[in-house]
Amino acid sequence: MKTYNEIFDKVQTCINESFNIPKDEITPKTLISEELELDSLDKVDILVWMEKDYGTTSMFDEDEEAKKKFDQLRVLRKKVR
Numbered sequence: 001m002k003t004y005n006e007i008f009d010k011v012q013t014c015i016n017e018s019f020n021i022p023k024d025e026i027t028p029k030t031l032i033s034e035e036l037e038l039d040s041l042d043k044v045d046i047l048v049w050m051e052k053d054y055g056t057t058s059m060f061d062e063d064e065e066a067k068k069k070f071d072q073l074r075v076l077r078k079k080v081r
Contacts, residue, residue, distance in 0.1 A: 014049045018042075 002010075012026045021036055032038050038046075 010053060011046065011050070014046055014053075018045060018049065 008028060012023055015021055015026050015036065015038075016023050019036070019038065019042065026036070030036060032043070
């Protein structure tokens with residue numbers, strides 16, 4: 001299983017390459033919609049990229065709760081427990 005840092009690095013690269021946003025502007029605390037100005041369709045693009053990169057198929061097809069959580073995603077930081 002990938003570590004949080006490995007996943008964050010990949011997502012950061014995806015946002016950088018897909019939306020031409022400098023990597024130094026993409027931190028775990030960056031607000032996706034407010035600061036990066038990415039909308040829900042942009043989040044779907046990130047999800048599709050992740051599915052292709054990690055070899056999964058339709059990560060959220062069966063899980064409505066996961067879909068809601070992804071749609072509400074505001075930052076990329078690791079949840080502190």
